[in-house]
Structures are given as structure tokens and as C-alpha cells.
Amino acid sequence: MNIVLDVQGLSKGFTMHHLDSRLAAFSDISFDLRAGEFLLLKGQNGAGKSTLLRTLYRTYLAQDGKVLFHSDHGVIDLVRAADVDVTHLRRTEIGFVTQFLVARPRVSAEALVAEPLRMAGWSAERALEEARHWLRAFGVKESLWRAYPTTFSGGEQQKVNLARALILPQKLLLLDEPTASLDAGARAALVARLRELKDGGTAMIGVFHHPDDVEHLIDRVIDLTPDAPQMEDREDVVV
Numbered sequence: 001m002n003i004v005l006d007v008q009g010l011s012k013g014f015t016m017h018h019l020d021s022r023l024a025a026f027s028d029i030s031f032d033l034r035a036g037e038f039l040l041l042k043g044q045n046g047a048g049k050s051t052l053l054r055t056l057y058r059t060y061l062a063q064d065g066k067v068l069f070h071s072d073h074g075v076i077d078l079v080r081a082a083d084v085d086v087t088h089l090r091r092t093e094i095g096f097v098t099q100f101l102v103a104r105p106r107v108s109a110e111a112l113v114a115e116p117l118r119m120a121g122w123s124a125e126r127a128l129e130e131a132r133h134w135l136r137a138f139g140v141k142e143s144l145w146r147a148y149p150t151t152f153s154g155g156e157q158q159k160v161n162l163a164r165a166l167i168l169p170q171k172l173l174l175l176d177e178p179t180a181s182l183d184a185g186a187r188a189a190l191v192a193r194l195r196e197l198k199d200g201g202t203a204m205i206g207v208f209h210h211p212d213d214v215e216h217l218i219d220r221v222i223d224l225t226p227d228a229p230q231m232e233d234r235e236d237v238v239v
């Protein structure tokens with residue numbers, strides 16, 4: 001399978017101005033990831049899992065190292081890429097699923113979910129049809145589809161979030177505890193969708209509070225706990 005991501009010597013720290021000190025979130029991380037591979041990030045609280053995902057997504061700027069993403073238009077180092085290129089890749093090739101929906105006032109659940117398809121050129125009608133399919137799959141009740149998610153419960157918002165984030169296959173998908181606050185039915189729908197995306201070639205890096213949920217998807221594990229051996233192959237994995 002083709003390489004999607006080649007991470008070399010990646011380090012990230014935070015300057016704590018009020019303490020006049022610097023905190024290393026992680027340092028010298030290297031790995032690569034191929035199409036269809038699923039990499040689990042694990043480690044104790046504060047080990048740097050979310051920070052690594054955000055650095056790969058370029059929400060945070062790395063201090064050092066390279067994140068070479070093999071995009072449809074060639075290899076691009078996400079650490080040094082122009083903001084405009086990063087924004088374009090986020091719309092077309094790199095997805096990030098967090099625990100939180102960014103709801104917008106007076107935008108219905110179905111419109112929010114259909115939006116990535118509309119931006120990819122789908123007709124309004126087809127996009128809405130597909131959006132409703134995924135809202136149903138994740139267990140959002142039909143009476144809520146045309147309502148505004150700003151007032152939804154935490155779990156309902158997360159289901160809308162997942163439907164929106166996973167409706168369009170991406171080349172690289174970053175997942176930060178997407179199962180938090182989901183009921184069993186939605187967790188099963190999520191795992192089924194991730195399986196489908198993986199089989200279709202999406203490369204994934206995820207942090208899961210309960211990795212048992214995705215055990216059958218995991219190919220490799222990186223443990224960010226200080227002094228832990230960094231990389232484990234699937235055969236050795238105990239999650």
C-alpha cells in the first residue's frame with residue numbers, strides 16, 4: 001500500500017510564559033503510515049496524544065521535525081506548508097474527528113452534515129439524502145434532523161459531529177477520542193464506518209479511551225508514555 005504520512009523527528013513543546021519555563025509535550029517522534037493502516041496512540045494522561053494529533057493537523061506548529069503528507073498533488077511538509085494549502089487539504093484530504101461538534105446558529109443538523117458533500121460539488125438534494133442516511137446510521141432521531149444542534153445533548157451533538165466528519169472518505173483521518181459520550185449503538189456505527197473507510201484505503205491515527213472498541217482495526221501502536229518503547233506491531237499489542 002502507498003505511504004500516506006511520513007513523520008520524521010517531530011517535537012512539540014509549550015512555553016509557559018507565566019512560569020518562565022518550557023514543557024515538552026513529545027519529542028523526536030518518527031513513524032510512517034500507509035493507506036488503510038490504523039495507528040493507535042496510547043499513553044498516560046498528559047503524555048501528548050492530543051497534542052500530537054493537533055500537530056499533525058497543524059493546529060499546533062511543531063518545534064522541530066517533518067510531517068510529510070503524500071497528497072494527491074505531491075508530497076507536502078505540513079510543518080512548513082502555507083496556511084492556504086493546509087486549509088485546502090483539510091477540506092479535501094485530511095479529516096479530524098474530535099469529541100466536540102462546532103455547531104453554528106440556525107444551521108440544521110442535516111445541513112451541517114451535508115456541507116462537506118456540497119463543498120465537494122454534490123447537488124443539494126443528493127447531499128441531503130446522504131446526510132440523512134448517516135444521521136440515521138449514527139442514531140440521531142428523525143425529529144432532530146431539521147433542528148439546530150446548538151441545543152442538542154452532548155451525545156446527540158457527537159453523533160452529528162461523526163456523521164459530518166465521516167460522510168466523505170479522506171486520505172488521512174485523525175480521531176481524538178471520538179467515542180466519548182456515545183451510546184453502544186453509535187459506537188458500533190462508528191466502528192463499522194471506520195472499518196469501511198479503512199478498507200477503502202483511509203489511513204487513520206486515533207486516540208481512544210476504550211481501545212477495545214477498535215481492537216480489530218488496529219495495525220500498530222505508538223506509546224507516548226515517557227520511556228515506553230515507542231512502536232509496537234499489532235501482534236504484540238496489548239491495549
Ligand SMILES: Nc1ncnc2c1ncn2[C@@H]1O[C@H](COP(=O)(O)OP(=O)(O)OP(=O)(O)O)[C@@H](O)[C@H]1O
Pocket residue numbers: 014023024025043044045046047048049050051052
Ligand atoms: N495549549 C497548551 N498550552 C500549554 N500546555 C499544553 C497545551 N496543550 C497541552 N499542553 C500540555 O501538554 C501535555 C500533553 O497534553 P495532551 O492533551 O496532548 O495529553 P494527552 O496525552 O492527550 O492527555 P489525556 O489522556 O489526559 O487527554 C500536558 O502536560 C498538557 O498540560
